[in-house]
Amino acid sequence: MKSKTFLLSLCLLLLAAAGQTFAQLLAAPQVDAERRVTFKIQAPDAKDVRVINLSDSAAMGAKEYVLVKGADGVWSGVTNPCRPGFHYYELSIDGFRCSDPASQAYFGWGKWCSGLEVPGEGLDFYRAQNTPRGEVRFHWYFSKTTGALRKCLIYTPPDYDKNLTTRYPVLYLQHGAGESELGWTMQGKVNVILDNLIAAGKAKPMLIVMDNGYAAKAGAENPHRPRGEDNAFADLVVKELVPMIDANYRTLNDRNNRAIAGLSMGAGQALNIGLSNPDLFASVGAFSGGLWRFDINTSFNGLFKDAAKFNETYRLFWFGCGDLDGGFAGMQTFHNALEKQGIKHIWFPGPGSHEWQVWRQHIYEFAQVLFR
Amino acid sequence: MKSKTFLLSLCLLLLAAAGQTFAQLLAAPQVDAERRVTFKIQAPDAKDVRVINLSDSAAMGAKEYVLVKGADGVWSGVTNPCRPGFHYYELSIDGFRCSDPASQAYFGWGKWCSGLEVPGEGLDFYRAQNTPRGEVRFHWYFSKTTGALRKCLIYTPPDYDKNLTTRYPVLYLQHGAGESELGWTMQGKVNVILDNLIAAGKAKPMLIVMDNGYAAKAGAENPHRPRGEDNAFADLVVKELVPMIDANYRTLNDRNNRAIAGLSMGAGQALNIGLSNPDLFASVGAFSGGLWRFDINTSFNGLFKDAAKFNETYRLFWFGCGDLDGGFAGMQTFHNALEKQGIKHIWFPGPGSHEWQVWRQHIYEFAQVLFR
Known part of the structure; x- marks a missing residue:
């Protein structure tokens, strides 16, 4: 843990000094043309990883999705087609509810949580x-x-x-x-x-x-x-x-x-x-x-x-x-x-x-x- | 999971309808007079819960704190005295780094993470x-x-x-x-x-x-x-x-x-x-x-x-x-x-x-x- 943080810190400093820039370390969930959302969560030591839809089932196609762990330690899953619009969601990591570090944070449900923006037609x-x-x-x-x-x-x-x-x-x-x-x-x-x-x-x-x-x-x-x-x-x-x-x-x-x-x-x-x-x-x-x-x-x-x-x-x-x-x-x-x-x-x-x-x-x- | 979300949802609706209000569901970490911070994390199914200090060790008294699980499923711990000021931190839930749902969210480290405000003297x-x-x-x-x-x-x-x-x-x-x-x-x-x-x-x-x-x-x-x-x-x-x-x-x-x-x-x-x-x-x-x-x-x-x-x-x-x-x-x-x-x-x-x-x-x- 210590060395990881230190290396990231050093990396940030060097990038800063060299004028190299980056904005967001993590890739946000991807929405495809059928409005299915792909989640990829790096949690190699977790035993159970889910995406929790904080709205009605239809908003994100189901109330929750149990992700599947790959050989690389990345948990992934694809949702059913989602309804266009903004949907609050959370991750569940071994039962602990937290926001998705790859998401923009929004204040809702009495705390900062994650939000998913699903595009749709005629929504200009x-x-x-x-x-x-x-x-x-x-x-x-x-x-x-x-x-x-x-x-x-x-x-x-x-x-x-x-x-x-x-x-x-x-x-x-x-x-x-x-x-x-x-x-x-x-x-x-x-x-x-x-x-x-x-x-x-x-x-x-x-x-x-x-x-x-x-x-x-x-x-x-x-x-x-x-x-x-x-x-x-x-x-x-x-x-x-x-x-x-x-x-x-x-x-x-x-x-x-x-x-x-x-x-x-x-x-x-x-x-x-x-x-x-x-x-x-x-x-x-x-x-x-x-x-x-x-x-x-x-x-x-x-x-x-x-x-x-x-x-x-x-x-x-x-x-x-x-x-x-x-x-x-x-x-x-x-x-x-x-x-x-x-x-x-x-x-x-x-x-x-x-x-x-x-x-x-x-x-x-x-x-x-x-x-x- | 389903019934919990539904009940919370119903509760929010009823509170709203009745004009009863609440702001933040979760209690933020508490800082005492010696600038020690108490964390309490409800994660009964997790196996390992830590607080990760994203700055140098002195900022929060150590690079990380391994919390201890109580009989009620709440993991808790008290830090060493912290330095006054603003410190970025994260939680580690079975190795997964996420922000603390009880914290205000701040954009830093290329993502939304948690921040701790430690008071001090002469900082008006x-x-x-x-x-x-x-x-x-x-x-x-x-x-x-x-x-x-x-x-x-x-x-x-x-x-x-x-x-x-x-x-x-x-x-x-x-x-x-x-x-x-x-x-x-x-x-x-x-x-x-x-x-x-x-x-x-x-x-x-x-x-x-x-x-x-x-x-x-x-x-x-x-x-x-x-x-x-x-x-x-x-x-x-x-x-x-x-x-x-x-x-x-x-x-x-x-x-x-x-x-x-x-x-x-x-x-x-x-x-x-x-x-x-x-x-x-x-x-x-x-x-x-x-x-x-x-x-x-x-x-x-x-x-x-x-x-x-x-x-x-x-x-x-x-x-x-x-x-x-x-x-x-x-x-x-x-x-x-x-x-x-x-x-x-x-x-x-x-x-x-x-x-x-x-x-x-x-x-x-x-x-x-x-x-x-």
């Missing part, structure tokens, strides 16, 4: 084109609500630094449980999707603010699992984040130009915050989640009882879900109930599971009708 | 204070040099978006071999260090551009290991990056207000690019590297032969190295040779190895004398 909407690029800014701030330093990410459209008098509408966009403020950019490619839409004239240039959905009140008993009153995310958004963004960015700071949306846990946050604060938000989006024992008369403080008032208050109420998602039936029922009640909304049922590919599609659709 | 210079924060922007661009989409990171000082007529000097700052454009922010905390220096009036507000040091010429035979003419990084910086930054940011775009520096491999790049392009750069910094068979008469095209000319051309020539670094003697010799030759420079020898703690110190020192 999230492929970077040679068009003007927006930026994503890391913005740090000390929060009075949580008593801690926080980071949010802000997408600024391509012209933000050129049109210095233009003000922009703002979408607050939340990740799912176990993920972080990085999710929409790294897994979701939201910046690429918006760049493409804006270049095609299909979406209004907008700012997108992506904060971390975990926010424990200062002094909370368990800051990592804030419950009840200790969960200060709604307070943070309403009292601190929105004013801070309006103070620091060239926003259109009225409710008509402010929206909130999110996926899964973030859908719940978007519904709770957006539908409780009509003074702040005129548009709300819920992607694959957020409904819990829904009742048209009592949920969201009875907001849906008065259709005329709701329709007057909200410019856009949008929700979507993949048909393989465990929550699909609930959202379909929600849609039916709103239809019956005369509540204006857009319901976007589509193919797919509880996964990023669906949320890429959701933001792509949602952004096109937002702020119109 | 890289601790975020409640002072104005700069931002770090992710800036994507299509490069003609490489024929591919690239990303660079740009630190903008706290007032950048307030003083809309102010222009700023620019430091181009490069990571080391096996790392990426993320290194200076994630491992180096350069934004925190600059925020602190600027708040204290100890550094001029400046932009810092951090690109990826790997750049293969379009059509290169092996884009991951570009050699010779295929290694297009210098071309990229001179012909493409500098003009793009000057066109898109409020820079002071003369040589006196432009610097280039880097660590290890990046030190070599900074020396090569900075000392070959005096029309572009008046200040150069080399942190722990960049010298290769140095000869005062022939290295860098004989640039150091004419001390008067060199001293007139360069405003600041700064280099530093840790005394435990394998390259220390070479840099000390370089310093002696420059002294003898009458070349004005700053030599910053200090404690430490080939590690981020040293580079945090280097940027802290370098930034204070830069653009003065």
